[in-house]
Amino acid sequence: MSTIHYETELEKVLRGENVHQDLPVARLIEKALERKEGILTSTGAFRATTGRYTGRSPKDKFIVRERSVQDVIDWGNVNQPISADIFESLYMKVLHYLSEKDELFVRKGFVGADPEHRLSIRTLNEFAWHNFFVQQLFLRPSEEEMNSFIPEFTIISAPGFKAQPEIDGTNSEAFIIVSFEKRTILIGGTEYAGEMKKSIFSIMNFLLPDKGVLPMHCSANAGKEGDVALFFGLSGTGKTTLSADAKRGLIGDDEHGWSDNGVFNMEGGCYAKCIRLTEESEPEIFGAIRYGAVLENVIVDEKTRQPDYDDCTLTENTRVAYPIDYIPNSILPSMAAHPTAIIFLTADAFGVLPPISKLSREQAMYHFLSGYTSKLAGTERGVTKPEATFSTCFGAPFLPLPANRYAEMLGDKIAKHDAEVFLVNTGWSGGPYGEGERVKLKLTRAMINAALDGELNNVETVEDPIFGLHIPVHCPGVPDEVLQPKQTWNDKEAYDVKAKELAMKFKNNFSKFENIPAPIRAAGPMI
Ligand SMILES: Nc1ncnc2c1ncn2[C@@H]1O[C@H](COP(=O)(O)OP(=O)(O)O)[C@@H](O)[C@H]1O
Numbered sequence: 001m002s003t004i005h006y007e008t009e010l011e012k013v014l015r016g017e018n019v020h021q022d023l024p025v026a027r028l029i030e031k032a033l034e035r036k037e038g039i040l041t042s043t044g045a046f047r048a049t050t051g052r053y054t055g056r057s058p059k060d061k062f063i064v065r066e067r068s069v070q071d072v073i074d075w076g077n078v079n080q081p082i083s084a085d086i087f088e089s090l091y092m093k094v095l096h097y098l099s100e101k102d103e104l105f106v107r108k109g110f111v112g113a114d115p116e117h118r119l120s121i122r123t124l125n126e127f128a129w130h131n132f133f134v135q136q137l138f139l140r141p142s143e144e145e146m147n148s149f150i151p152e153f154t155i156i157s158a159p160g161f162k163a164q165p166e167i168d169g170t171n172s173e174a175f176i177i178v179s180f181e182k183r184t185i186l187i188g189g190t191e192y193a194g195e196m197k198k199s200i201f202s203i204m205n206f207l208l209p210d211k212g213v214l215p216m217h218c219s220a221n222a223g224k225e226g227d228v229a230l231f232f233g234l235s236g237t238g239k240t241t242l243s244a245d246a247k248r249g250l251i252g253d254d255e256h257g258w259s260d261n262g263v264f265n266m267e268g269g270c271y272a273k274c275i276r277l278t279e280e281s282e283p284e285i286f287g288a289i290r291y292g293a294v295l296e297n298v299i300v301d302e303k304t305r306q307p308d309y310d311d312c313t314l315t316e317n318t319r320v321a322y323p324i325d326y327i328p329n330s331i332l333p334s335m336a337a338h339p340t341a342i343i344f345l346t347a348d349a350f351g352v353l354p355p356i357s358k359l360s361r362e363q364a365m366y367h368f369l370s371g372y373t374s375k376l377a378g379t380e381r382g383v384t385k386p387e388a389t390f391s392t393c394f395g396a397p398f399l400p401l402p403a404n405r406y407a408e409m410l411g412d413k414i415a416k417h418d419a420e421v422f423l424v425n426t427g428w429s430g431g432p433y434g435e436g437e438r439v440k441l442k443l444t445r446a447m448i449n450a451a452l453d454g455e456l457n458n459v460e461t462v463e464d465p466i467f468g469l470h471i472p473v474h475c476p477g478v479p480d481e482v483l484q485p486k487q488t489w490n491d492k493e494a495y496d497v498k499a500k501e502l503a504m505k506f507k508n509n510f511s512k513f514e515n516i517p518a519p520i521r522a523a524g525p526m527i
């Protein structure tokens with residue numbers, strides 16, 4: 001039994017004279033500069049660096065094993081259990097640590113653009129710039145909403161508090177612990193701002209299915225006719241980049257819900273990668289780097305204060321956070337109709353999957369459950385080159401419930417709303433990682449444009465002999481030979497070997513799923 005009253009302990013800290021409540025952006029920037037948390041760049045954007053942790057740290061993430069969630073969580077490597085005692089003792093230590101700081105930053109925010117499915121989030125930060133990040137990433141309540149705000153979840157982030165694993169029961173000095181019963185996310189030891197937004201996403205992945213809403217690790221945009229496209233993909237596969245499109249309105253770049261009313265963004269901002277960013281290839285994101293944006297781990301010239309997006313000295317996972325309305329044509333409030341097109345983004349480091357192919361219903365379910373892609377360098381601690389992985393629903397690190405719960409919902413929704421599904425390889429072509437090269441962004445954009453404009457409907461396709469995928473023979477703006485992966489390899493035999501190797505990986509991975517209808521199981525590679 002818990003010996004403390006959580007709300008009371010927290011209230012004591014929140015009532016402290018050191019607390020700044022809901023500071024506006026300009027004041028937060030002043031504070032962050034004054035406290036030497038970062039610098040101003042020539043773009044007007046603020047830049048922070050985050051020390052040892054420059055990406056998410058999955059091994060340090062835990063869920064408190066509490067009675068009410070014990071039997072529902074899909075415990076394992078992703079959802080690691082931790083005891084209520086450990087949580088309680090860390091919670092008290094962190095609050096004590098924070099209470100002694102000269103300044104603390106607290107703010108109110110929402111996730112879920114659809115008011116029906118919105119969650120109120122209170123965030124308590126040690127750092128001004130983290131509070132600034134939260135302000136830009138979550139939805140910003142109106143003044144009226146501020147007055148009637150009742151927090152449903154609280155994030156407590158104390159990056160300067162380092163756990164001692166042998167005493168505190170954590171995996172390292174860093175910890176990200178969710179308690180569903182205490183409605184708290186406790187973060188310590190890591191300065192990577194992405195942990196805050198992604199732990200809230202995990203919470204939504206837990207709460208929404210019970211309300212009949214499918215939470216999705218995807219970006220979303222809409223064409224002029226209001227036709228909605230979703231782009232599912234693990235980190236680095238192109239959700240943010242490809243959803244920013246001058247011809248389409250942005251709904252959101254990372255986390256969405258699909259309810260009976262349509263899709264809605266969970267967030268109020270975007271979190272884009274900056275590595276090798278150029279104005280020419282990603283003009284919308286480049287233009288969002290200005291006053292009010294937060295750069296993370298981007299190297300800045302000391303004299304000119306100009307960001308150098310090519311410099312990966314601190315990490316490959318350099319980032320910028322900005323409010324969604326910094327992207328031209330963003331849709332506000334970020335809600336839209338049921339999707340007509342669904343794109344699964346995969347970064348295939350084997351270089352064998354076609355750059356675009358059309359999926360049958362069964363193939364769509366097979367690939368959604370498989371979630372084949374690569375972990376790209378940087379976003380997760382310890383990943384320095386592309387690593388093949390199967391990440392169910394293209395978002396396994398964020399799913400507290402068993403995968404089939406989400407997959408079944410997607411299957412039902414695709415059938416009901418008759419969405420077309422495409423598989424897009426934004427990874428390697430012409431050979432595996434190290435030999436081939438990444439599919440050119442320009443070509444991927446052309447393929448996606450064609451798909452969304454309906455130009456790949458009823459076109460001539462060839463069936464991939466191993467993967468059974470339907471590959472268009474022609475696509476506007478793309479040379480024919482690029483479309484057929486084997487054609488892009490000099491050594492065709494080497495291609496066959498790699499393709500079979502990947503097919504075996506799919507088979508082995510899929511064997512872990514039980515009770516899958518035969519037509520879906522049969523929709524995988526044939527070897
Ligand atoms: N063919 C491609 N398609 C999409 N992104 C590409 C491609 N080639 C290179 N990239 C780069 O890969 C990264 C994709 O990252 P991002 O869109 O942020 O992924 P996500 O939002 O899914 O994590 C960007 O830095 C982009 O410039």
Ligand SMILES: C=C(OP(=O)(O)O)C(=O)O
Pocket residue numbers: 055056194195198234235236239240254271379
């Ligand atoms: C912020 C993240 O998301 P993404 O890379 O998908 O944008 C992350 O995974 O840490």
Ligand SMILES: [Mn+2]
Pocket residue numbers: 236239240241253254271272273
């Ligand atoms: Mn992204």
